[in-house]
Amino acid sequence: MAFKPVKDGGRGGRTRFTRRAAVAAVGVAALLTAGACGSSDDSSGGGSGSSKVEVFTWWADGGEKAGLDGLVKQFGTDCAGQTFENGAVAGGAGANAKSVLASRLQQGDPPDTFQAHAGAELQDYINAGQIEDLSADYDSWGLKQAFPQGLIDNLTVEGKIYSVPANIHRANVVWTNKKVLAEAGITKDPTDLAGFIADLDKVKAKGIKAPLAVGKDWTQLMLFESVLITDLGPDKFTGLWTGATDWNDAGVTKAINDFKQLLTYTNTDRDALDWTDAEKLVMDGKAAYQLMGDWEAADLDAKKFTDYAWFTFPGNGDTFQWLADSFVLPKGAKNPEGTKCWLKTVGSAAGQKAFNTTKGSIPARTDATPGDYPKYQQAAMADWKSFKQVPSCAHGSACSQGWQGAANSALGKFSTNQDVAELQKAMATAASEFVKK
Numbered sequence: 001m002a003f004k005p006v007k008d009g010g011r012g013g014r015t016r017f018t019r020r021a022a023v024a025a026v027g028v029a030a031l032l033t034a035g036a037c038g039s040s041d042d043s044s045g046g047g048s049g050s051s052k053v054e055v056f057t058w059w060a061d062g063g064e065k066a067g068l069d070g071l072v073k074q075f076g077t078d079c080a081g082q083t084f085e086n087g088a089v090a091g092g093a094g095a096n097a098k099s100v101l102a103s104r105l106q107q108g109d110p111p112d113t114f115q116a117h118a119g120a121e122l123q124d125y126i127n128a129g130q131i132e133d134l135s136a137d138y139d140s141w142g143l144k145q146a147f148p149q150g151l152i153d154n155l156t157v158e159g160k161i162y163s164v165p166a167n168i169h170r171a172n173v174v175w176t177n178k179k180v181l182a183e184a185g186i187t188k189d190p191t192d193l194a195g196f197i198a199d200l201d202k203v204k205a206k207g208i209k210a211p212l213a214v215g216k217d218w219t220q221l222m223l224f225e226s227v228l229i230t231d232l233g234p235d236k237f238t239g240l241w242t243g244a245t246d247w248n249d250a251g252v253t254k255a256i257n258d259f260k261q262l263l264t265y266t267n268t269d270r271d272a273l274d275w276t277d278a279e280k281l282v283m284d285g286k287a288a289y290q291l292m293g294d295w296e297a298a299d300l301d302a303k304k305f306t307d308y309a310w311f312t313f314p315g316n317g318d319t320f321q322w323l324a325d326s327f328v329l330p331k332g333a334k335n336p337e338g339t340k341c342w343l344k345t346v347g348s349a350a351g352q353k354a355f356n357t358t359k360g361s362i363p364a365r366t367d368a369t370p371g372d373y374p375k376y377q378q379a380a381m382a383d384w385k386s387f388k389q390v391p392s393c394a395h396g397s398a399c400s401q402g403w404q405g406a407a408n409s410a411l412g413k414f415s416t417n418q419d420v421a422e423l424q425k426a427m428a429t430a431a432s433e434f435v436k437k
């Protein structure tokens with residue numbers, strides 16, 4: 001497993017491998033407990049009285065890093081005397097970070113704070129007793145009034161709230177290369193799957209072999225979820241994750257067949273690509289489309305690619321597939337006081353603006369001014385208010401991490417064998433194991 005080096009955000013620009021993290025991820029946990037892997041981190045902080053706040057994310061590059069940098073700057077203003085330490089482990093959707101984090105939590109070596117998705121994913125950490133109750137801080141920081149009730153409900157478990165949301169992201173968006181579409185004579189956004197396939201054919205006819213760029217497992221799960229929303233409608237889609245909709249439903253079979261057809265328009269090296277690699281195919285004009293969350297808006301901006309547009313996945317209608325990044329206070333954090341200052345910044349109006357204007361997401365707070373945001377986020381803010389909201393399994397709002405892992409691996413297999421019945425059975429089995437009884 002390759003770990004990219006991560007630059008310390010705004011603090012000296014030191015490049016370091018998250019050595020402790022990499023070791024944990026390859027399963028050499030014993031080395032850690034025996035102290036055989038002496039990390040430079042261990043000597044420079046920790047213990048009571050630490051003024052370092054290690055912030056663990058997977059936001060290491062592009063628009064994701066730009067968002068984090070914005071938050072770090074605000075933290076510097078709000079939390080004098082505290083120092084940000086970048087614990088980021090690169091890899092889209094936390095593909096590497098989550099296993100590293102799990103090992104660290106298991107070892108009793110938590111970062112001071114880490115990102116976790118609101119909803120089912122957060123519940124995993126709550127159920128495992130790994131994070132602290134922040135309800136009293138919510139009261140003193142006025143956060144219950146700042147966030148929409150639906151989000152508060154998603155964050156609340158047995159009356160307690162354990163994390164502070166930084167944003168709302170949208171997952172079911174298709175990003176396009178305008179020039180490629182213009183060359184194929186496409187002037188209107190497709191609104192259903194048939195129209196989308198017709199447009200994919202038009203781009204293909206211009207010599208672009210794989211007009212729909214996609215990456216590995218979790219990015220395929222995102223595409224599959226979008227097709228499920230189209231074929232089942234938003235309510236039945238949500239029911240897949242609550243147990244109200246049977247995964248053996250004929251609508252799911254149709255969705256798998258539609259998804260299979262879409263895969264014929266994608267790059268054959270998909271299983272080796274992260275979302276940014278697939279995004280590059282769009283930027284380079286080697287593909288016309290990519291289904292991806294709206295962190296892509298920020299990333300394209302950060303990479304100075306301006307010739308893009310977006311539309312809601314065809315057939316999703318007025319559905320906003322949401323997810324929210326939130327930050328927690330792990331049990332055993334070395335610097336709880338500094339971490340609370342970080343969390344307060346995350347939840348504040350200034351923190352949310354500093355973060356979201358460069359992250360592609362919209363603020364979770366309801367008191368933001370749309371005019372402060374780029375064009376894409378202004379549209380997303382309006383949609384968030386009026387559209388039907390459904391959760392995402394690929395990004396933890398709909399399903400637990402165990403379920404997500406099972407889904408990713410089923411999609412990975414499908415990418416190779418294209419066996420419709422096998423995928424449906426694997427998803428039905430996962431649901432029977434993981435749905436909350």
Ligand code: GAL
Pocket residue numbers: 058059064091092093094117169293295323324325394395
């Ligand atoms: C999501 C996360 C987003 C973005 C994305 C791609 O899980 O919520 O903020 O980072 O992964 O890495």
